[in-house]
Amino acid sequence: xxxxxxxxxxxxxxxxxxxxxxxxxxxxxxxxxxxxxxxxxxxxxxxxxxxxxxxxxxxxxxxxxxxxxxxxxxxxxxxxxxxxxxxxxxxxxxxxxxxxxxxxxxxxxxxxxxxxxxxxxxxxxxxxxxxxxxxxxxxxxxxxxxxxxxxxxxxxxxxxxxxxxxxxxxxxxxxxxxxxxxxxxxxxxxxxxxxxxxxxxxxxxxxxx
Amino acid sequence: xxxxxxxxxxxxxxxxxxxxxxxxxxxxxxxxxxxxxxxxxxxxxxxxxxxxxxxxxxxxxxxxxxxxxxxxxxxxxxxxxxxxxxxxxxxxxxxxxxxxxxxxxxxxxxxxxxxxxxxxxxxxxxxxxxxxxxxxxxxxxxxxxxxxxxxxxxxxxxxxxxxxxxxxxxxxxxxxxxxxxxxxxxxxxxxxxxxxxxxxxxxxxxxxxxxxxxxxxxxxxxxxxxxxxxxxxxxxxxxxxxxxxxx
Numbered sequence: 001x002x003x004x005x006x007x008x009x010x011x012x013x014x015x016x017x018x019x020x021x022x023x024x025x026x027x028x029x030x031x032x033x034x035x036x037x038x039x040x041x042x043x044x045x046x047x048x049x050x051x052x053x054x055x056x057x058x059x060x061x062x063x064x065x066x067x068x069x070x071x072x073x074x075x076x077x078x079x080x081x082x083x084x085x086x087x088x089x090x091x092x093x094x095x096x097x098x099x100x101x102x103x104x105x106x107x108x109x110x111x112x113x114x115x116x117x118x119x120x121x122x123x124x125x126x127x128x129x130x131x132x133x134x135x136x137x138x139x140x141x142x143x144x145x146x147x148x149x150x151x152x153x154x155x156x157x158x159x160x161x162x163x164x165x166x167x168x169x170x171x172x173x174x175x176x177x178x179x180x181x182x183x184x185x186x187x188x189x190x191x192x193x194x195x196x197x198x199x200x201x202x203x204x205x206x207x208x209x
Numbered sequence: 210x211x212x213x214x215x216x217x218x219x220x221x222x223x224x225x226x227x228x229x230x231x232x233x234x235x236x237x238x239x240x241x242x243x244x245x246x247x248x249x250x251x252x253x254x255x256x257x258x259x260x261x262x263x264x265x266x267x268x269x270x271x272x273x274x275x276x277x278x279x280x281x282x283x284x285x286x287x288x289x290x291x292x293x294x295x296x297x298x299x300x301x302x303x304x305x306x307x308x309x310x311x312x313x314x315x316x317x318x319x320x321x322x323x324x325x326x327x328x329x330x331x332x333x334x335x336x337x338x339x340x341x342x343x344x345x346x347x348x349x350x351x352x353x354x355x356x357x358x359x360x361x362x363x364x365x366x367x368x369x370x371x372x373x374x375x376x377x378x379x380x381x382x383x384x385x386x387x388x389x390x391x392x393x394x395x396x397x398x399x400x401x402x403x404x405x406x407x408x409x410x411x412x413x414x415x416x417x418x419x420x421x422x423x424x425x426x427x428x429x430x431x432x433x434x435x436x437x438x439x440x441x442x443x444x445x446x447x448x449x450x451x452x453x454x455x456x
Contacts, residue, residue: 020221024214024215024217024218024221025218038275041274041275042275044311045273045274045275045309045310045311047310048309048310048311048313048314049309049310049311049342050310051310051313051314052309052310052311052313052314052339053310053339055313055317055334055337055338055339056338056339056340056350058334058335059334059335059338062335068357069357070353070357106343106346109345109346109349110343110344110345110346113345113348113349113372113375114345116375117371117372117374117375120374120375120378120403121374121399121402121403123378124374124377124378124399124402124403125402127381127403128401128402128403131405140401140402180394182410183394183397183409183410184394185437185440186410186411186437187392187410187411187413187414189411189433189436189437189440190280190284190410190411190413190414190415190433191280191281191392191414192220192221192224192280192436193224193228193414193429193430193432193433194280194283194284194287194414194429195280195283196221196224196225196228196429197228197425197426197429198283199225200225200228200229200232200425202232202423202425202426203283203287203417203425205283205286205287205290205315205318205319206315206318
């Protein structure tokens with residue numbers, strides 16, 4: 001490992017340990033250090049966001065320059081980004097025009113993509129049996145169907161008596177809740193061991209891995 | 210410190226001691242893991258991408274490093290680093306997408322650091338991209354990469370929400386394979402239905418070890434399994450004590 005790598009690893013491990021111990025041990029010095037380090041991290045994350053935006057700009061500028069397919073859309077993206085940035089800096093983000101830009105452009109586009117999910121997920125459910133035709137897939141689809149039938153009232157019939165009163169609550173509150181907790185415990189343990197690997201320096205996502 | 214904090218701290222210290230000891234004891238032995246078919250197919254996809262000269266796409270999700278989802282992002286970065294190392298012989302380095310500035314910078318760094326062949330293209334700022342900052346703008350930006358970069362396999366690993374269905378659907382349409390994992394529960398359910406290979410629960414955090422294992426990775430997987438059994442026993446004992454009226 002190069003000297004630069006050693007130095008960054010030592011700093012990362014030391015700050016990680018201070019934050020971890022400061023979280024559990026309530027010594028004023030440690031707690032203050034932890035809060036200061038976390039504030040630095042938030043400032044750095046904001047700066048990284050700005051660098052990320054330059055990356056986005058560079059990628060799309062390259063597409064426009066090299067006249068790649070879809071370059072026109074990249075040009076629109078760059079113009080929209082620059083205009084919004086300039087307006088935000090000039091008027092401040094809480095100005096009504098900024099809210100209007102968000103509500104008139106960003107929100108409808110995201111809502112449309114959300115609506116597309118309905119079609120995508122229905123199609124994915126149909127494909128599931130073709131891709132993985134096993135018992136688990138059948139259980140998955142039957143459960144999804146029962147939850148749908150139990151959640152949404154049907155035309156002319158209304159709520160299905162047994163499905164919406166007994167089966168849906170049992171699946172959602174007992175079976176699904178138990179499974180979800182099990183998965184969440186597993187995810188938490190995985191997150192713990194991943195964090196420890198970083199603290200030990202076995203993984204170095206901060207340069208020269 | 211209250212007893213909950215003390216138990217948590219003890220849990221972390223116990224895990225750290227176990228992991229360090231196991232990594233030391235198993236430093237010379239070859240790690241053996243249970244077979245997960247998704248990883249076998251991933252290794253095949255990596256080999257094919259190198260042979261064909263096509264590109265691998267690693268999507269790291271939209272979680273940030275200062276959020277509770279940071280562990281999933283770290284797992285994704287680890288996977289990116291391993292894949293970049295394994296495809297170093299390829300003409301085309303992998304392309305990484307993310308929805309957070311800091312993760313985008315780190316993914317650029319991971320691509321640069323992987324090895325000499327990748328270093329040659331390490332200054333290419335388009336290899337690691339920030340594609341969007343909100344869930345759906347991130348998905349929309351990533352869809353473009355999947356369509357335009359001659360991607361043969363997609364590895365979606367990190368923090369995703371329900372928008373991940375759009376990405377797995379795009380992979381299917383482009384005839385490219387997809388291996389996906391998220392720490393988000395609704396996304397896991399969606400991935401089970403829509404991805405070719407989905408990793409459920411803690412399998413997300415084992416991904417790096419399955420691609421290229423080091424002593425600490427195998428040690429961390431053993432610790433993870435041991436802690437899981439400890440939690441299972443604690444839950445069962447708690448339930449029995451509750452039934453007996455002692456809790």
